[in-house]
Amino acid sequence: MxxxxxxxxxxxxxxxxxxxxxxxxxxxxxxxxxxxxxxxxxxxxxxxxxxxxxxxxxxxGKNELVVDAVAELFDELHLPDRGTLAADIEGVVLQFATILARPEAKSGLMAVVAESIRDDALRDRIRESIVDRQKCLVVEGRARAQARGELPPETDPEEAARTADLIFDVVAGAVVHRTLVSAEPADEEWVHSFTQVLLLGLTSLSTAQAPPLQAVSAKSRPPLGARHAPPLP
Amino acid sequence: MxxxxxxxxxxxxxxxxxxxxxxxxxxxxxxxxxxxxxxxxxxxxxxxxxxxxxxxxxxxGKNELVVDAVAELFDELHLPDRGTLAADIEGVVLQFATILARPEAKSGLMAVVAESIRDDALRDRIRESIVDRQKCLVVEGRARAQARGELPPETDPEEAARTADLIFDVVAGAVVHRTLVSAEPADEEWVHSFTQVLLLGLTSLSTAQAPPLQAVSAKSRPPLGARHAPPLP
Amino acid sequence: MxxxxxxxxxxxxxxxxxxxxxxxxxxxxxxxxxxxxxxxxxxxxxxxxxxxxxxxxxxxGKNELVVDAVAELFDELHLPDRGTLAADIEGVVLQFATILARPEAKSGLMAVVAESIRDDALRDRIRESIVDRQKCLVVEGRARAQARGELPPETDPEEAARTADLIFDVVAGAVVHRTLVSAEPADEEWVHSFTQVLLLGLTSLSTAQAPPLQAVSAKSRPPLGARHAPPLP
Amino acid sequence: MxxxxxxxxxxxxxxxxxxxxxxxxxxxxxxxxxxxxxxxxxxxxxxxxxxxxxxxxxxxGKNELVVDAVAELFDELHLPDRGTLAADIEGVVLQFATILARPEAKSGLMAVVAESIRDDALRDRIRESIVDRQKCLVVEGRARAQARGELPPETDPEEAARTADLIFDVVAGAVVHRTLVSAEPADEEWVHSFTQVLLLGLTSLSTAQAPPLQAVSAKSRPPLGARHAPPLP
DNA sequence: GCGTAATCGAGACGGTACGTCTCGTCTTTCA
DNA sequence: TGAAAGACGAGACGTACCGTCTCGATTACGC
Missing domain, CATH: 1.10.10.60 (Homeodomain-like)
Structure with missing residues (x-):
């Protein structure tokens, strides 16, 4: 040889x-x-x-290159199976926060998002290689919770999609804002508080509304403004 | 003289x-x-x-200039008095979403935030002229609700600050993510759904915790991971 | 009155x-x-x-200012009286060389001369405040030599002016070139050699031409090209 | 290979x-x-x-560029062969004057010389690409005259170099001063007068000094100041 | 003495050119 | 043939001076 x-x-x-x-x-x-x-x-x-x-x-160009470089960082994002929905959410949010804490993600991600505002092709590329992969986790988590019996099967697919989007915007947005704008660490403590609020909010919403387990819907929303104001801590 | x-x-x-x-x-x-x-x-x-x-x-330089130019857009952000806390929140979130829908805000804001990651002076400038002004509204809204009797006076100032920060990250983050990343309009319907989730989450959290009206606190938090998993729509 | x-x-x-x-x-x-x-x-x-x-x-502007600043340096240029024409010339050439050796003169003079090529007003200013004052010395030196009997009174005033100009160009040009271009000191030894050549050249010219003591004149010049070539050292 | x-x-x-x-x-x-x-x-x-x-x-930078641009103008400077030393000198001086009469030479040359006062590298560049090429002609002309028998072979090489330098400073300096400072044309008439003075000066100098054909030398110079004053036209 | 008028310092103004940098494209030569 | 090396036209960068202007504060003179 x-x-x-x-x-x-x-x-x-x-x-x-x-x-x-x-x-x-x-x-x-x-x-x-x-x-x-x-x-x-x-x-x-x-x-x-x-x-x-x-x-x-x-x-x-630079934008496309950075998107690909940053996208690789999100390969390590997986949905853990910690037994309960709450724990699963906390786990994945924490993973997301950990990735976002890395300087290459911080530097690159927001910048390409900013660029994508005026560049539709770039936005599609970001969505395809970064955002959708995250949103997937929301859907997957819900499916797993349904399999576990924690959640009832969804009734209206359109409504379900809208709710998933809302959850995703709240989760991703809050972590990003905490990390990049407030420049405070999205650590375990913070993630826990945040998850609690999110989960309770969604639960209360569905139980507050008859019939039970119905998703947040603007179409059938109760007259919120007229309802009594719940206490805010 | x-x-x-x-x-x-x-x-x-x-x-x-x-x-x-x-x-x-x-x-x-x-x-x-x-x-x-x-x-x-x-x-x-x-x-x-x-x-x-x-x-x-x-x-x-360019960054400082853009911060100042964008900051002026947020001058029109005021806390409306719609009679109830829920309505006030909806109103101010909608105002924020409206400003963020303007192309000059979209183009400029994310970019300078991205730049601020590597420039502390820039981050301070952003915080001072944009972020803090918004965070003020959270505090002011709470004060107003307390004056109305919707909320009890806060007990622990540190805890109150932490909660205000969390609320602010969730609100601002969700609106920004919806507008810039998901590229969907943060319209009245979306704002209503979002406000409902947020408000119910905060309410449930405080009532779920004994004694009543206590704020979200990592120090005294119950073992959430072990609690029952609430349904997710 | x-x-x-x-x-x-x-x-x-x-x-x-x-x-x-x-x-x-x-x-x-x-x-x-x-x-x-x-x-x-x-x-x-x-x-x-x-x-x-x-x-x-x-x-x-800058040019006018520098001309005035440099012109003051030439105030100290005076015709010495050393008894003979040769010594007088050597003296004044040495004075000129000494002034030109100063860095402010070197830096300024050539630059404004270069500028004056495209600026007639500037050229006039230079001539008036610097050049003419020097040319004066040539005329004055000749007059003094005539008074001493070293030189015959001039016959043709036009011819005399032309010769003065020639002498002036040769003297000033040689010193300037030596100082600025060759960047060698126009010291006593060099000045002596130069003066000798200049003076002998002028003398030989006038004696070589009949009638005696006539100035260099292109009008009545002998067929130089045909004359025998004198040895060059 | x-x-x-x-x-x-x-x-x-x-x-x-x-x-x-x-x-x-x-x-x-x-x-x-x-x-x-x-x-x-x-x-x-x-x-x-x-x-x-x-x-x-x-x-x-600008200086280096202009030096190169102006240097090309001097490429056309060649030593003519007109049969006698006097004619050769007149020819080459006239060539030099013709080049200097061109506005690009006038504008550029003096300015870079002025700049070269504070920039040794620039001075070397000028010397290398412009000055030395001219000085060469002096040496070459002398060699040609020696070949013709018009001039004896030089004895002291150092002395010869010194004389060549003197001649060069006088020739170049006078032409430049005439053209740029006096702003009068260095035409045929002027060149003839100037050449005559220069050549006679050098000749007289060498013959005035015993033994014959010796170069101008400060070392063995006669007490010029004490000598009789020759008439100045 | 008191106003008038031109000066003074300081420094911001609209410009122009600087010399450097990066862009994205294009020749080359080498393996 | 594809990849390295690097020159190319283009154009923005942030800086330095330009020569002008607007300020408030000083002088001096003449009424």
Whole structure:
């Protein structure tokens, strides 16, 4: 057997295979060191030991590259099975908070979201590779709770989708705001308080409304403004 | 005879008062047309009919300028008095959502928040001119509800602050996420559903905890993970 | 008859006399430290402890200011009386070389001459305040030599003017070139060699041409190209 | 088989050969139209149809660029062979004067010389690409005259160098001063007069000194100041 | 003495050019 | 043929001076 040289070609074509990995890793590294606005594609190429051309051949621009680099961080996001819905939620929220605490996520995510406001293709890319994967967990968690018997099967699919969206916006939004705007750690204590409020709110809502277990619905909402004001701590 | 004026009027030509107004307006205009990343200080200066130097004399850079330009949008945010706490909350959340629906707010706000991750001074500026003003409304709303008798006076000020922070992160985060990430309108219907969940969650939390009306507290929290799982719609 | 003052003393506060002095001194100081191209009027004003406005009230621009500042250096240029024409020339050339050796003269003079190429008013100002004062010395030196009997009185005034111009260009040009381009010191030894060549050249020319003592004239010049070539050392 | 190429051809896209030509031509054009002080590198780049970066990649700044642009003008300076030393000198001085009469030379040359006072690297560049090329002609002319038998071979090489320097300073300085400071044309008539003085001066000097053909030397100079004063026209 | 008028300092103003940086594209040469 | 290296046209960056302007505060003179 001919022993292949350990580093057969210092420069040349065989880098093509590993290039993507190197580039994405270099992108995250640059995000940590420089942040999104100071990150340049030339610098990423240099860090990855790759020509700028190679980079432009694979990504349309900085935004797309960063989305892919950040998306990889969310691969480790999984729905735990802790036995109860409440525990499951706390677990996944905590996971999400942990990822968001990493500087490359902080730096990159908000920036590309900001960019996506004026770039529909970018928004789709973000949704596809980051957001939908998270929203999936909400749906999956609900299904698991239903399997456990914690939740009744849903009646109106449209209503269910709307509720999932609301939950997702509340969860993701609260964690992001806590982490990035308030710049306070979304630690276990905070996650616990937050989960409690969320879960109780959803429960009270469904029980407060006859018939039982009905989802939050603006169509059939009671005259809230007229109801007595519940105490706020 | 009264002595010299306490602020003896700085020497030299005073700064043009109209320039500030024109620059901030031009910044918002450019944000709408170009978005944050394509916005250029040179372009803003041109739109405002002002020299680039004038702009740099007053703001350290693009981020600071955009913060101030966006902050002015939040001047119109006031706490309405609709008679009940629920209605007040709905009103103010809707106001916040309306402001966030404006393209200049969408384009600018997330971008500067993203930038603020690596720039503490910028974060402080954002907090001071945007965030704290909103958080104030939470506190003020609670005070008003207490005056109305809807809420009991708070017992632990630290606890009260923590709860206010949580409420604020949930409210602001959910609206922002709905508007910018999910890219769905935070309309009256959505705001109503959201407010209901939030308010019921807070209410249930305080009543679930013995003695009555106690605030969410991590110190004295019950073993939630072990409690029964409430139904999720 | 008592004439009213011809310049009836303009109303208002008179210009500070010390400012001019300070400004010109500051200009020379800045020339030494920074050179012409890095010299800025704002810096000069600061050095002189004067407002920029004061400076612009008195000089049209950088060029005019530098001309005046440099011109003062040439005030110390006087025709010595060493007894013979040769010694007088050597003396004055050496004086000129000494002034040119000063950095403020080096930096400033050539630059304003370069500027004067495209600015007739500036050229006139230079001629008036610097060049003509030097050219004067040539004429004065000749007159003194004639008084001494070293030189015959001139016959053709036009011819005399032309010769004076030639001498002046040769003297000033050679010293300047030696100092600024060759960047070698125009010291006593060099000045002596130069003077010798110049004086002998002029002498030989006039004696070589019949009738005696006639000036260099292109009108009556002998067919030089056809003459035998004299040895060059 | 011969080994690797001595200059292994740098990797990457090579610099455009036509760009240099276009840039230098554009520089001269801008010198004529605007003069040195109003000449802008951005403007030159535009005229040359080239990006500013391209320009800065090749030249360190305005000074270096102008030196190169002006140096090309002196490429046409050659030593004519008119048969006699006197005629040769007149020819080359006239060539020099003709070049200096061009506005791009006038505008550029003095300015960079002025700049070179505070910039040794610039002075070297000027010397290398402009001055030495001219000085060469002096040496070459002397060699040719020696070959013709008009001049004896030089004895002391150091002395010869010193004399060449003196001649060069006188010639170049006089022409430059005539052209730029006096702002009079260095036409045939003037050049003839000047050449005559120079040549006679050098001749007389060498013959006046025993033994014959000795160069101007400060070491063995006669007491000039005490000698009789020759008539000055 | 008191107003009038031009000065003074300070510094902001609209501009222009600077020299650097990054962009995304395009030639080259090498393996 | 594809990847490295790197030059290219384009254009924004933030800075430095430009020469002008607006200020309030000083002088001096003439009434």
């Amino acid at each position: 001919q022993s292949s040289t350990p580093v057969p070609r210092a420069a040349g074509r065989p880098r093509s295979a590993t290039a993507d990995t190197a580039i994405l890793a270099a992108t995250r590294e640059a995000l940590v060191e420089l942040g999104w606005s100071k990150l340049t594609l030339g610098d990423v190429a240099t860090r990855a030991g790759v020509a700028k051309t190679t980079l432009y051949r694979r990504w349309a | 009264q002595s010299s004026t306490p602020v003896p009027r700085a020497a030299g030509r005073p700064r043009s008062a109209t320039a500030d107004t024109a620059i901030l307006a031009a910044t918002r205009e450019a944000l709408v047309e170009l978005g944050w990343s394509k916005l250029t200080l040179g372009d803003v200066a041109t739109r405002a009919g002002v020299a680039k130097t004038t702009l740099y004399r007053r703001w350290a | 008592q004439s009213s003052t011809p310049v009836p003393r303009a109303a208002g506060r008179p210009r500070s006399a010390t400012a001019d002095t300070a400004i010109l001194a500051a200009t020379r100081e800045a020339l030494v430290e920074l050179g012409w191209s890095k010299l800025t009027l704002g810096d000069v004003a600061t050095r002189a402890g004067v407002a920029k406005t004061t400076l612009y009230r008195r000089w049209a | 011969q080994s690797s190429t001595p200059v292994p051809r740098a990797a990457g896209r090579p610099r455009s050969a036509t760009a240099d030509t276009a840039i230098l031509a554009a520089t001269r054009e801008a010198l004529v139209e605007l003069g040195w002080s109003k000449l802008t590198l951005g403007d030159v780049a535009t005229r040359a149809g080239v990006a500013k970066t391209t320009l800065y990649r090749r030249w360190a």
